[in-house]
Amino acid sequence: MIGRLYDAALHEDHWPGLCADLAVAFGAHNAAALLQPAGAGTALAGADEGWLSTFLPHLERALQMRSRLAHNDLAEHCSVAALDALATAVVLLDAGLTVLYANGAAGRVFGAESPLQLRGARLAQTASRGAQTLAHMVRRAVRCLEPGALGGPAQAPQSLCLPRGGHLPLTLSVAPFMLAGGRTGGGRPCAIVMARDPETVTASAEVLQQLFELTPAEAAVSRALAAGASLEDIATATGVTVNTVKTHLHRVYGKTSTRRQGELIALIHGSTATLLPPHPVG
Numbered sequence: 001m002i003g004r005l006y007d008a009a010l011h012e013d014h015w016p017g018l019c020a021d022l023a024v025a026f027g028a029h030n031a032a033a034l035l036q037p038a039g040a041g042t043a044l045a046g047a048d049e050g051w052l053s054t055f056l057p058h059l060e061r062a063l064q065m066r067s068r069l070a071h072n073d074l075a076e077h078c079s080v081a082a083l084d085a086l087a088t089a090v091v092l093l094d095a096g097l098t099v100l101y102a103n104g105a106a107g108r109v110f111g112a113e114s115p116l117q118l119r120g121a122r123l124a125q126t127a128s129r130g131a132q133t134l135a136h137m138v139r140r141a142v143r144c145l146e147p148g149a150l151g152g153p154a155q156a157p158q159s160l161c162l163p164r165g166g167h168l169p170l171t172l173s174v175a176p177f178m179l180a181g182g183r184t185g186g187g188r189p190c191a192i193v194m195a196r197d198p199e200t201v202t203a204s205a206e207v208l209q210q211l212f213e214l215t216p217a218e219a220a221v222s223r224a225l226a227a228g229a230s231l232e233d234i235a236t237a238t239g240v241t242v243n244t245v246k247t248h249l250h251r252v253y254g255k256t257s258t259r260r261q262g263e264l265i266a267l268i269h270g271s272t273a274t275l276l277p278p279h280p281v282g
Contacts, residue, residue, distance in 0.1 A: 087200070091193045092177060095142040097122050097135055100179060100190055109197050115162035115170055116195070123193070127162045134160060137174040138191040145176045145189035168198045168228075199228065203268055212255045221248045225261060226268040 083090050089109035092101040098121050110116045115127035116134065125134045137158045144155045157175040164170055172195035179188040203211075203226075205219040214222065217238075224234045231249070235242045249261075258264045 087196065089172075089193075089195045091123060092179060093123060093138050093191050093193060094188075095139050095191075097124070097138060099123055100188075105196075109170075109195050113164070113167075115164060116172070125162070127164075134172075134174070134193070138193070141174055141176040141191035142189045145178055170195060171198065208268070212252070214252060214255060215248075218248045218252050218255070221245055222252050222256075222264060222268060225249075226265050 083103040084105075086103060087105050089106040090101075090103045091099060091106050091110075094100060099118065102118065106118060110118050110123065115125060117124050117126060123134070137160060141155065141158065155176055157173045160172050160174065162170045162172075172193055174191055174193050177190050177192035179190050203223065205216065205223050208214055208219040208222055209216065212222075220238065221234055224237070229237070231242050231245045235245045238245070249264075252264065253259055256264060256267055258267055
């Protein structure tokens, strides 16, 4: 019974069987009382007190284990959901560039025209920068986490800039990351890679309206500027004059406490939410 108790604490699907065994051993009413949060100290009518004194401490520890594991499972579930909501690509790699985890944005950032591409189970680099390659940085990050490594995990993140024909370069950061071993304990040294397409404005017009109380037209002008469009481009795309675009822009300056296009663009890229549309956790 005690062995099954700890087995059920580690495996959620074994818990109903344990509950049935407890009901047979102690009666349904007593089993229900035992399995309450404070039930490990409950006195049971008709139970063998000697055996019960041996069993109850194990039950209390098993219930504590189950509670901690449930909390850890929820935390892990929420962590994955949070990473998938980011517009920033997040990938965990081993020393051989095998992908251990990739969030939803990774498939978009590392697409067919990217200098980094997800090919099956690996992240492949198509553009070279001499010694400053992704493979070199990942190996360096993983190595500093291995047993006996000098300096340990405190190594600063490394940065890499990869050219893209006709587009702004792709910039990314690489840092050491110890992948937790979950219920098995221990950990696995790996590298975390984070990248974001600099040409992608993740803040929608609706977000800009909420943040700075902009009109739809003002938000559209702001978002287009942040995406790299000129005033002339915006005027042509929206079917208005350049003077009208300038009027919208000056109103945006007042609402955002900025004075120049560069300040406004930096504000949009640096202080707006970068979450993707929500989707069910599961």
